[in-house]
Amino acid sequence: MENGETIELSRGLSxxxxxxxxxxxxIGAGVFVATGYAIGFAxxxxxxxxxxLNGLIxxxxxxxxxxxxxxxxxxxxxxxxxxxxFKGLIGFVSGWMNWFALTVAGSLYAITFATYTxxxxxxxxxxxxxxxxxxxxxxxxxxxxxxVFIAINYIGVSETGNIENLITLGQMGTLAFIGLFSIYYIxxxxxxxxxxxxxxxxxxxxxxxxxGFTYVGFEGYEVIAHAGEEAVNPKETVPKAILYSVVxxxxxxxxxxxAAIVGAEPGNxxxxxWFAELGPVGMGEAIKDLMPYGGLLITLAAIFSSTxxxxxxxxxxxxxxxxxxxxxxxxxxxxxxxxxxxxxxxxLFASSLIILTIAVAFPIEDVAASADIVxxxxxxxxxxxxxxxxNERGDELDYGFLMPYFPYIPLLAIFFxxxxxxWVFNVSPTAWAITIAWVIIGLVVYRSYEGAKVEPFKFERExxxxxxxxxxYRIMVAVSNRKNAGVLTRYAETIAERVGGELLIVSVVTVPxxxxxxxxxxxxxxxxxxxxxxxxxxxxxxxVEGIIYxxxxxxRGIMSAVRDKKVDLLVLGWEGRSRWSRYVLGSNLDRIxxxxxxxxxxxxxxxxxERGRIESILFPTRGGRxxxxxxxxxxxxxxxxxxxxxxxxxxxxxNERKLRERLKPVVEKIPGAELKxxxxxxxxxxxxxxxxxxxxxxxxxxxxxxxxxxxxxxxEKVARKCRRTxxxxxxxxxxxxxxxxxxxxxxx
Amino acid sequence: MNIDQIxxxxxxxxxxxFMLYLLHVSNxxxxxxxxxxxxxxxxxxxxxxxxVLEVQRDxxxxxx
Numbered sequence: 001m002e003n004g005e006t007i008e009l010s011r012g013l014s015x016x017x018x019x020x021x022x023x024x025x026x027i028g029a030g031v032f033v034a035t036g037y038a039i040g041f042a043x044x045x046x047x048x049x050x051x052x053l054n055g056l057i058x059x060x061x062x063x064x065x066x067x068x069x070x071x072x073x074x075x076x077x078x079x080x081x082x083x084x085x086f087k088g089l090i091g092f093v094s095g096w097m098n099w100f101a102l103t104v105a106g107s108l109y110a111i112t113f114a115t116y117t118x119x120x121x122x123x124x125x126x127x128x129x130x131x132x133x134x135x136x137x138x139x140x141x142x143x144x145x146x147x148v149f150i151a152i153n154y155i156g157v158s159e160t161g162n163i164e165n166l167i168t169l170g171q172m173g174t175l176a177f178i179g180l181f182s183i184y185y186i187x188x189x190x191x192x193x194x195x196x197x198x199x200x201x202x203x204x205x206x207x208x209x210x211x212g213f214t215y216v217g218f219e220g221y222e223v224i225a226h227a228g229e230e231a232v233n234p235k236e237t238v239p240k241a242i243l244y245s246v247v248x249x250x251x252x253x254x255x256x257x258x259a260a261i262v263g264a265e266p267g268n269x270x271x272x273x274w275f276a277e278l279g280p281v282g283m284g285e286a287i288k289d290l291m292p293y294g295g296l297l298i299t300l301a302a303i304f305s306s307t308x309x310x311x312x313x314x315x316x317x318x319x320x321x322x323x324x325x326x327x328x329x330x331x332x333x334x335x336x337x338x339x340x341x342x343x344x345x346x347x348l349f350a351s352s353l354i355i356l357t358i359a360v361a362f363p364i365e366d367v368a369a370s371a372d373i374v375x376x377x378x379x380x381x382x383x384x385x386x387x388x389x390x391n392e393r394g395d396e397l398d399y400g401f402l403m404p405y406f407p408y409i410p411l412l413a414i415f416f417x418x419x420x421x422x423w424v425f426n427v428s429p430t431a432w433a434i435t436i437a438w439v440i441i442g443l444v445v446y447r448s449y450e451g452a453k454v455e456p457f458k459f460e461r462e463x464x465x466x467x468x469x470x471x472x473y474r475i476m477v478a479v480s481n482r483k484n485a486g487v488l489t490r491y492a493e494t495i496a497e498r499v500g501g502e503l504l505i506v507s508v509v510t511v512p513x514x515x516x517x518x519x520x521x522x523x524x525x526x527x528x529x530x531x532x533x534x535x536x537x538x539x540x541x542x543x544v545e546g547i548i549y550x551x552x553x554x555x556r557g558i559m560s561a562v563r564d565k566k567v568d569l570l571v572l573g574w575e576g577r578s579r580w581s582r583y584v585l586g587s588n589l590d591r592i593x594x595x596x597x598x599x600x601x602x603x604x605x606x607x608x609x610e611r612g613r614i615e616s617i618l619f620p621t622r623g624g625r626x627x628x629x630x631x632x633x634x635x636x637x638x639x640x641x642x643x644x645x646x647x648x649x650x651x652x653x654x655n656e657r658k659l660r661e662r663l664k665p666v667v668e669k670i671p672g673a674e675l676k677x678x679x680x681x682x683x684x685x686x687x688x689x690x691x692x693x694x695x696x697x698x699x700x701x702x703x704x705x706x707x708x709x710x711x712x713x714x715x716e717k718v719a720r721k722c723r724r725t726x727x728x729x730x731x732x733x734x735x736x737x738x739x740x741x742x743x744x745x746x747x748x
Numbered sequence: 749m750n751i752d753q754i755x756x757x758x759x760x761x762x763x764x765x766f767m768l769y770l771l772h773v774s775n776x777x778x779x780x781x782x783x784x785x786x787x788x789x790x791x792x793x794x795x796x797x798x799x800v801l802e803v804q805r806d807x808x809x810x811x812x
Binding site for chain 1: 752761763766767768770774775778785
């Protein structure tokens with residue numbers, strides 16, 4: 001915010017832009033160097049298997065990214081998701097590591113560009129005549145190319161996207177051309193397929209090595225998630241772009257590796273040994289043999305790839321730093337947006353400084369390996385985050401994509417990425433030392449900047465008042481209008497007083513999806529009034545907290561409050577009718593009662609409420625899981641109001657003696673209760689009796705499968721027709737509820 | 749073809765085929781969720797228009 005004017009990131013990236021960014025980042029310089037080496041130890045068949053399996057593992061993680069990016073389309077990508085799931089220190093450290101990995105990768109790509117360019121120039125006479133040392137030329141060129149892309153990123157997002165498109169088209173076009181040419185080539189020279197005769201010469205375990213060695217070529221699609229805030233229609237385009245990129249890049253790699261293997265001219269030496277001898281230039285030599293001008297083509301492709309990846313890493317590292325700063329964990333200067341350019345310019349300068357410093361000063365190989373470790377660990381955490389977020393907040397989030405076969409796919413990705421990150425540890429212990437050192441610096445920064453952290457959920461909730469001591473048992477009353485606020489609060493307070501709990505009075509202010517949540521604050525006056533009115537009905541005997549939640553839907557707001565405040569009992573009001581015939585109580589009430597991870601009481605205020613006294617309570621029941629718990633509630637209310645209790649049951653053809661025997665444990669829970677057994681159909685029997693009482697309490701009954709019921713047929717019919725106050729009780733303590741709480745809830 | 753080649757080809761085509769299958773399922777999910785989103789937006793717009801018309805009717809009625 002500057003001069004009272006809100007400045008946001010511009011939305012200029014389409015599906016094609018996003019795909020080009022993702023593919024450009026994935027087909028970085030790594031694949032040109034790593035593939036040759038990998039063929040050397042895994043063999044011609046081993047590299048194809050390694051690419052296919054790496055592609056699949058990358059696709060598993062890509063699905064996690066796609067799901068999270070569709071639900072949380074904010075700048076920051078992996079960092080935002082991990083922070084959303086784990087909060088606090090883990091969130092900060094993941095962002096800090098992610099920023100490091102991206103900046104270091106940027107340095108690596110700058111150096112790679114310079115190396116290939118110098119390699120190309122060394123073939124020309126004029127460059128050799130200059131007499132410049134290759135090492136110096138590489139460093140100067142790396143600095144120059146890094147500065148060019150920093151300047152391009154400073155110009156703005158759309159401009160970045162256009163440059164990116166051109167570069168990625170160039171590199172994809174080159175690789176695809178080489179791959180397709182190899183297919184034509186194999187028809188002309190079928191004898192070249194003999195290169196695959198020794199498919200995995202060093203055994204299948206080397207394939208795993210090749211997977212670890214080339215996995216770096218399959219990371220980079222997360223850059224698409226970073227661009228979530230700048231994407232057009234992000235809920236659809238971001239997941240699609242992520243998934244398409246991985247599929248396209250895997251096919252490209254497979255074709256490229258195939259082309260190199262059939263193109264190679266190893267003579268009498270086995271093909272894998274030929275690649276092992278040539279090392280990083282193996283791919284270049286093989287493509288040179290495959291087609292005329294192949295050497296030039298592959299060098300140009302490598303230059304295209306490194307520049308494309310460099311551009312994407314400058315972009316992503318800037319956005320990650322921006323997001324960390326925006327969350328108040330680093331100085332606010334890094335989240336300032338340039339009013340004209342609309343880019344976070346200070347974050348861009350900070351990232352650039354690290355890219356330039358590392359490119360000039362540090363041994364790039366070890367730092368690059370540590371970036372690999374960090375990427376793998378971050379991806380692993382993202383897969384854990386997708387499970388945690390869907391289980392805990394799935395109901396509240398508005399997903400654009402939900403991955404199939406959840407949670408098996410993210411679990412598989414976690415397993416494989418853990419193995420690969422350990423493998424990188426075996427390759428370079430120094431890389432692990434660098435990673436740990438960077439984490440320690442991060443911890444120091446985190447501690448020193450702790451005081452300046454902004455409060456979480458700044459725009460999602462607001463405390464109106466907070467009185468009394470917090471207690472272990474929390475009862476939440478959701479109030480929406482002044483008419484029933486008092487009734488609901490009175491019942492909730494009575495229970496809280498008896499069980500020694502505290503009371504939370506909550507109201508939800510909603511705005512449509514198109515309106516940012518922070519704007520909901522403007523419409524909060526009425527809700528604050530209702531919460532204060534509800535508070536006025538309390539006696540002051542229990543601790544009371546009044547909170548306003550801002551949400552895009554009542555359902556999500558209440559569910560968010562229930563989870564956020566770890567509520568044990570939720571008290572809701574019902575007018576006695578549903579606006580839509582397809583819902584039992586109402587669109588929100590139905591879903592809340594079904595999915596709330598706590599006990600729920602729905603109160604339908606009746607004509608006896610004005611008296612404010614409860615002298616007689618009717619408790620219709622036929623036993624069951626909810627009946628015993630409901631009996632405890634009845635006993636509690638009866639003792640609070642000194643009321644009589646009648647336990648009513650209809651025979652419905654059952655033997656009376658057996659029925660009394662079955663209901664004995666229920667009746668015993670209510671001291672002084674009278675058990676009344678009547679003939680006839682339950683609903684009419686209860687309705688005939690309820691007029692004689694002030695309050696009717698009914699527990700939920702077992703729900704028949706495939707029937708649209710919330711509390712059960714009898715309680716719902718009675719609640720609809722009875723003119724007295726009715727309390728519908730649903731207990732959520734059974735094993736099914738526990739499993740539900742543990743393994744996840746229905747997402748709509 | 750030897751056993752390694754058969755196994756290798758099966759893994760390569762199997763892995764890529766499975767990836768394509770997952771992409772197909774994912775695309776279907778994205779399309780379905782988009783449809784639900786559009787439907788929800790339409791319902792909301794309809795409700796808003798209904799509300800505005802109701803307010804207009806009331807205002808006209810009061811003026812008369």
